[in-house]
Every structure is written in C-alpha cells, then in structure tokens.
Amino acid sequence: MTLNTGKISLKWKFTVVAAAQILFLAFIAFSRFWTIQAGETVLLKTVPVDPRDLMMGDYVSLEYEINRLPAGIFQPEGADISRGVRPNKAVYVVLKPQGNYHVAAEAYLRKPSSLNPGEVLIKGKYLFGLDREVRVIYGIERFYVPEGKGMEIERPPNQTGRQQLDVEVKVGTGGNAVIRRVFVNGEEMPFS
Incomplete structure (x- = not known):
C-alpha cells in the first residue's frame, strides 16, 4: 500500500509541475496580448x-x-x-x-x-x-x-x-x- 501512495504522490507532483509551467506560459502570452489590446x-x-x-x-x-x-x-x-x-x-x-x-x-x-x-x-x-x-x-x-x-x-x-x-x-x-x-x-x- 505504501508503494501505491508513492506512485499517486509522484503523479500528483508531476501534474502540479506541468500545470504550473502551462499557467506560467499562458500568463506571459496573455500579458502581452492584454498590453496590445488595452495599452496606450x-x-x-x-x-x-x-x-x-x-x-x-x-x-x-x-x-x-x-x-x-x-x-x-x-x-x-x-x-x-x-x-x-x-x-x-x-x-x-x-x-x-x-x-x-x-x-x-x-x-x-x-x-x-x-x-x-x-x-x-x-x-x-x-x-x-x-x-x-x-x-x-x-x-x-x-x-x-x-x-x-x-x-x-x-x-x-x-x-x-x-x-x-x-x-x-x-x-x-x-x-x-x-x-x-x-x-x-x-x-x-x-x-x-
């Protein structure tokens, strides 16, 4: 049972890291898009x-x-x-x-x-x-x-x-x- 918990934990960590990277890239793209749309x-x-x-x-x-x-x-x-x-x-x-x-x-x-x-x-x-x-x-x-x-x-x-x-x-x-x-x-x- 301990091994299974470790696998879930590893999958969870991978998912969180991947999601954080995607959100970071989306934030960069959106900030440039927003500057072009709403900037002076x-x-x-x-x-x-x-x-x-x-x-x-x-x-x-x-x-x-x-x-x-x-x-x-x-x-x-x-x-x-x-x-x-x-x-x-x-x-x-x-x-x-x-x-x-x-x-x-x-x-x-x-x-x-x-x-x-x-x-x-x-x-x-x-x-x-x-x-x-x-x-x-x-x-x-x-x-x-x-x-x-x-x-x-x-x-x-x-x-x-x-x-x-x-x-x-x-x-x-x-x-x-x-x-x-x-x-x-x-x-x-x-x-x-």
Missing part, C-alpha cells in the same frame, strides 16, 4: 543598426531617443542618478506627446502615483549612468524581420542615407511595452 499607443523615434542572430535570423537593433535620458529629468529634482543605482533597477519614464511622437518628460526610480492627462508611463531597466546621461532599456530594442530585410531597412539599395524608422509601441498599465507596428519612411512594414 505611443510613437517613438529610432536609430537602427542591423545585426544578425544565428538562432533567430535577421533583426533590426533599435535605439530610441528615450534610451538616452538626460540625468536632469530624474525626480525628485536633483536626484543623483549616476551614483548608487545598480544595473537592471527599474526606471519609470513619463512620456508626453510632442508633435507626432512621445518624448521623455520625467524619470523616476519608484513608480509615480499619478500622471497628467496625455502622459504615458513606460517601465525600463537602468543600464548605466554618466554625469549628464543615463542609459535605459525597455525590452523593445530588437525587431525581427524576414531574412535579408534587415539591410534593406538599415540602408536601402541605391541610397546612401538611412531611412526614417518609427515604432508604434503599446504600453500597458504596469509600464511594460510591446512593439505593435514599424514604419519605414512613414509607411508601415508589411511584415511587422
């Missing part, structure tokens, strides 16, 4: 670079204007962001509309309690800080494209200059961001 839409300016990932294929590495923040926008005013902040610490950046785009207005190391109308809060991770500039990433710095398309985006055939690359991002209530659409010279990329 912002348009960000980028500067592309074209590397290649051997496992995933071509991608465009994106750098946004909001990746480089002036140290002076951190609140409370005069906060010394260049000292004592560890890499990967959460940073909350308030985006405000300016023309067609959203730009960084203020930044916090703690989530602010309120925003002004029209502002959107995006959550990032602190990379490093210098005296006047702080580098932050948001998890939207890489966009995968079909093979061979990365170079077209970076530098199209018969052109010497870079194309204007804009990214429409959905930002959820917690500040997490998801790339929604990508525009090259104002036209939506069909594979985005």
Whole structure:
C-alpha cells in the first residue's frame, strides 16, 4: 500500500509541475496580448543598426531617443542618478506627446502615483549612468524581420542615407511595452 501512495504522490507532483509551467506560459502570452489590446499607443523615434542572430535570423537593433535620458529629468529634482543605482533597477519614464511622437518628460526610480492627462508611463531597466546621461532599456530594442530585410531597412539599395524608422509601441498599465507596428519612411512594414 505504501508503494501505491508513492506512485499517486509522484503523479500528483508531476501534474502540479506541468500545470504550473502551462499557467506560467499562458500568463506571459496573455500579458502581452492584454498590453496590445488595452495599452496606450505611443510613437517613438529610432536609430537602427542591423545585426544578425544565428538562432533567430535577421533583426533590426533599435535605439530610441528615450534610451538616452538626460540625468536632469530624474525626480525628485536633483536626484543623483549616476551614483548608487545598480544595473537592471527599474526606471519609470513619463512620456508626453510632442508633435507626432512621445518624448521623455520625467524619470523616476519608484513608480509615480499619478500622471497628467496625455502622459504615458513606460517601465525600463537602468543600464548605466554618466554625469549628464543615463542609459535605459525597455525590452523593445530588437525587431525581427524576414531574412535579408534587415539591410534593406538599415540602408536601402541605391541610397546612401538611412531611412526614417518609427515604432508604434503599446504600453500597458504596469509600464511594460510591446512593439505593435514599424514604419519605414512613414509607411508601415508589411511584415511587422
């Protein structure tokens, strides 16, 4: 009888572990889906670079204007962001509309309690800080494209200059961001 109880216990443990893994994956998928459905839409300016990932294929590495923040926008005013902040610490950046785009207005190391109308809060991770500039990433710095398309985006055939690359991002209530659409010279990329 003891052996049988052990088998049931082992089956139960396996079932619980398998169910937990499935629920975890479902939560990740649902959170991205919910951000796309209910998140605030912002348009960000980028500067592309074209590397290649051997496992995933071509991608465009994106750098946004909001990746480089002036140290002076951190609140409370005069906060010394260049000292004592560890890499990967959460940073909350308030985006405000300016023309067609959203730009960084203020930044916090703690989530602010309120925003002004029209502002959107995006959550990032602190990379490093210098005296006047702080580098932050948001998890939207890489966009995968079909093979061979990365170079077209970076530098199209018969052109010497870079194309204007804009990214429409959905930002959820917690500040997490998801790339929604990508525009090259104002036209939506069909594979985005």
